[in-house]
Amino acid sequence: MRLLGRLLILFVVLGLGAGGIAGLRPVIDTLTFGKEEAQPEEQASRSVVYPLGTERWTRFPFSNPPRHVRLLVNASVPPGATGDMNGAWRYAIEYQIVDATGAVLREDVLHLSTRLLAYIDPATQETMSGARYADHDALPTAADLVTLDLGQVPGAAALRARFVSGAPTADTAVVAGAAVRIYERRPVRESRLPAAWARLSPEDRTMLGRSSVFGAPLLTSEERAWLIRNNWLPIGPSGVGGVDFETRTLISLGGDQADARIPVSAGDAGxxxxxxxxxxxxxxxxxxxxxxxxxxxxxxxxxxxxxxxxxxxxxxxxxxxxxxxxxxxxxxxxxxxxxxxxxxxxxxxxxxxxxxxxxxxxxxxxEVSRLRAYTLLPTDPLRYAVTTLEGEPTPFRLVLRCQCATEPDMEAEPAEVHYVISADDQAIIQEGTIRVAAAASPYDRLRERPGDPLSVPTEIYFNLPKEATAVSFVSDALVIVYGFTRPPGATRHFMIPEDKVAEDAADEGRRTWFYLRPEGWDVMSAGDRAPIVEVPARPPERDPEIAAGRYTWEQFVPVGDWLARELLIPADGDTEPRVEALGSSYVSLPLGEELRLDFASRNDAETVTPELVYLKPDAESASIGVRIDGEEVFSGLGTGTRGSMSLPALEIGERRVVVDSPADVSVFLSNVQGRPVALARRQAIRLPPGETIFEIEKRTDGEELLTARVFPSGDVGRQNLRVVLENPVRPLGPLAGWTLDDREYSIGTSANGRSVVVLGSDQMVGPERRFVVPLGADLPAGTYRLRMVLEDGPELYLALSRTTVEASAQRDGAQE
The missing domain is CATH 2.60.120 (Jelly Rolls)
Structure with missing residues (x-):
């Protein structure tokens, strides 16, 4: 039926012929210039809208706590503004989400930009406004659509809004006010979707079907279900009309603005x-x-x-x-x-x-993270007040973003920002210039203007001295900033493995940095100087040099006496061994099958002594034999559930290898290249409850990353491991990073992931938990003491290491 309907549409279009296409030409030309022919007024849509006051809130109660709320906002402009059809009208409304008691759960100021609806009068061919009020002389602009995600706002009972401001621009006069319509999504259970369409009236089906070019009769069952699932219902205000709220009748000559005329946009759900x-x-x-x-x-x-x-x-x-x-x-x-x-x-x-x-x-x-930023000006400094705690230096973090590029792929010069750190008597402690990267970010956007390119973040840090009372910023470029602080010496809590993406992605109680409002933030928010930046999570960053194997790896051991064991860790993915790790990387060997294996050594020696590792389900002895190029070179008994044996020295190169053993024995061999690694052998420190000290030499002034691989030995739910950097000394800044001095990791333990073999015992440990301890660019090169404190519970196995890109790769990258 749907195919037949679409074919009929095609025949009608073909039947127009040359004359039909010529008749469509004026319409095509009209649409090209962004104007449409107006419908007769008797066919125009009529909607009730609610003008917002500047002091009084207009309250819209929800039927149930919603996941999303949609606002359609029409600005009201002077009646003689029809000549400003191409002008941009800027204005702002303020909204609050409140609970049943009236307590504010969320509040924000929406800065919007709109235009007048432009249509062609079919009788006079003159440009005219496509919307008007039936009961007021002000002109309504095109509707701005805003969708609020309230999934993270439990207990939301109502939305209330009011008009804040309407700033004039070079092309337009001041906006006099704004009127809103509020919608909530009709809740429908998935199981009831098939029957929900049949229960609609013919008029409702026709209205919903207008979002498809084929209309309601030709919709598929999937499209009908989607329309039902995305059906929005209007919400009226609470109170007495004329006292608590006002109403107007909006006439739209181009059709209803609340349905199919709204395209996929950055303000919708999802x-x-x-x-x-x-x-x-x-x-x-x-x-x-x-x-x-x-x-x-x-x-x-x-x-x-x-x-x-x-x-x-x-x-x-x-x-x-x-x-x-x-x-x-x-x-x-x-x-x-x-x-x-x-x-x-x-x-x-x-x-x-x-x-x-x-x-x-x-x-x-x-919902992605959203942060209010503030626009820098050339002469009016943006100023953050500084509060010190007990005379200690105050950490201060500033994120700067440039709107230098006008197109996503445009190359622009970095912007410059001037900063001043001042004391209570206005004396300047330090001043300087910060360069802001101009490259566009593929993830972050301005909420009000999602299509405008926004640069990748430039982050700088200051270790503000106790004398500092303010830090201020100015710039001639279009730069927005937002600032943070944190209590000096505060412990940052992590959940492992839950915290995987970013340190600031954690909940409110475990936040690393705390947002700061600058002086005069409320005035800037009411104006057009405080855009909202949407910052989604980032995918993991991979160093291409490390992925290519061009790095050095080193492991750290504690100060004083310590115990350790060798672990056999399942390898990460389908990767071949690095030359430097051939002796500790093992490939899996099928039993009784002849393989051609390429033996290699890490030091270019002519011979190599491979190590064979076996794993068995029980402690019964099992015979293991190895034949190379048809000659038996090894025969022995494997005792216990796991063990290792050294083969005789072999010449490097390709050899034919056969391993013979009972079927329930798994055999692995080292020093083989060209095959994926199955197991990696690593030494792990036995970390008992109490305090363990490591001394780490930081070789560079840049950031260095320590990787901690932790293997729980008992299933106790969670274990807490505290990592403290003792007595770091930092300059004032600006700094390219900030190291957290005190971290506490709550490590999840589970018996389900015991896949790591402990050589020399029958113990199985795991699952592997991994986290990174950065030594940031705020710390100069030198030796640092790292104190680890494990609370009561079974011991952990710990491998603490550092991976460093080779100097030759760093030089090549710098030259490139």
């Missing part, structure tokens, strides 16, 4: 993607089946949704691509634990769900 904007999705540790739901414009239908899956320990991401074949595309795939990086070449909106058997699907498209 994540917005285009050629210059990507998003990330955090998956749980065990992964699962993911359902992607894509809403796309027509221009995206010939493209695809591209996904890169980043496993936490993998050397590189896994790429997958899914073609888009309809305005509403839905598909599913299975991923392990990690991060998904999603991109697309054309504008679309994405929602993603984790499917759980017997449970409601979990929405993964959670």
């Amino acid at each position: 994540f917005y993607l285009d050629a210059s904007r990507r998003v990330t999705l955090q998956l749980p540790e065990d992964g699962g089946r993911i359902r992607f739901v894509v809403e796309a414009e027509a221009e995206a239908l010939a493209s695809s949704l591209d996904v890169v899956f980043h496993e936490p320990l993998a050397a590189q991401g896994i790429r997958r691509s899914y073609p888009l074949d309809g305005s509403m595309t839905r598909f599913e795939d299975v991923f392990g634990g990690g991060v998904l990086e999603v991109s697309a070449e054309a504008p679309l909106r994405l929602r993603a769900y984790l499917l759980k058997e017997g449970e409601e699907a979990e929405d993964l498209t959670v």
